[in-house]
Amino acid sequence: MPEGDTVYQAARRLHTALAGQVLTRSDLRVPRFATADLTGRAVLDVTPRGKHLLTRIEGGLTLHSHLRMDGSWRIFAAGERWNGGPAHQIRAILANAGHTAVGYRLPVLELLRTRDETKAVGHLGPDLLGPDWDAEIALRNLLSDPGRPLGQALLDQRNLAGVGNVFKSEICFALRVVPWLEIGQLPAPERVVDTAKRLLEANKDRPVRQAYIYGRANRPCPRCRTPIRTTMERDPQGRERPTYWCPTCQPSPTL
CATH class of the missing domain: 3.20.190.10 (MutM-like, N-terminal)
Known part of the structure; x- marks a missing residue:
């Protein structure tokens, strides 16, 4: 993808x-x-x-x-x-x-x-892999709507450019939060942009992308061995996309 x-x-x-x-x-x-x-x-x-x-x-x-x-x-x-x-x-x-x-x-x-x-x-936010990358602007963009779910905010290319559905799940897993957590409730929100940058940088030269939970429904979590769960969510364009998370490592406020 x-x-x-x-x-x-x-x-x-x-x-x-x-x-x-x-x-x-x-x-x-x-x-x-x-x-x-x-x-x-x-x-x-x-x-x-x-x-x-x-x-x-x-x-x-x-x-x-x-x-x-x-x-x-x-x-x-x-x-x-x-x-x-x-x-x-x-x-x-x-x-x-x-x-x-x-x-x-x-x-x-x-x-x-x-x-x-x-x-x-011109509508795009800072490019995670580009020369214009600016973590402060990206964070400010993400926090401009504190009630928005983290996953939706990450997929919005106006906030920061480069995150798709795979990295949405991977970033949330790395942060130990669910994608539907309101971004304003996230402790130390600067971790979001740091984690996004780290994961994309780590994969930009890999012939095969490293993914820990995406596409691994019902398989054991690499941290705790709990079966990975999946659900369908709408992206900012209204398309249904799968979301993956670990119910133990990423405790959910709603599911």
Whole structure:
């Protein structure tokens, strides 16, 4: 599931394959930008911003993409067979002499002026893995609504950028609190941003994300061996997502 750590890794792979190279092929398979032709332009850099990817291209252009639940960018060597999914799922192709980047199932893909990037990502809070990370601003954002459940506050990218449903559960487990605890009731709330930063930093270079309780329903807690529980909750966009917690290590005020 793409979150700040996996988007960071995707940006690094794309940057390595594309940056500094002239595009020999571009194909944006979304109606609004289907006629855009980026061939002959060099890719300047690929930068992650929370869960967003910004591919900056010569001439003041930025290709903005977001992976959401199941989107992906795959990198292939020249002549290598593509294997990221059926052709009808391809939304973007960027190629140079040595590599081809293919975007599969991208729910967000738009071409904009680099000077207008804030229209796509300006609403985001400090990026946990970015150069703009500011723990004080992130904490202030989180505490601006003290009655909000901690899990919902963590998922709100306007507070801090990069936490998704997996890290929501993992951060709460590390803090020994349930995700539905009101953030204003959390002792030493600065621990939230410190823990979020530590967990994403620890996973940004891992080929396989380290998760202690996410996806481990009914399996023993790594601390106390109590079976992990799960429930479905709505995220800030209204989508049903699973939440995992240990009823012993994370005593609940409501469940």
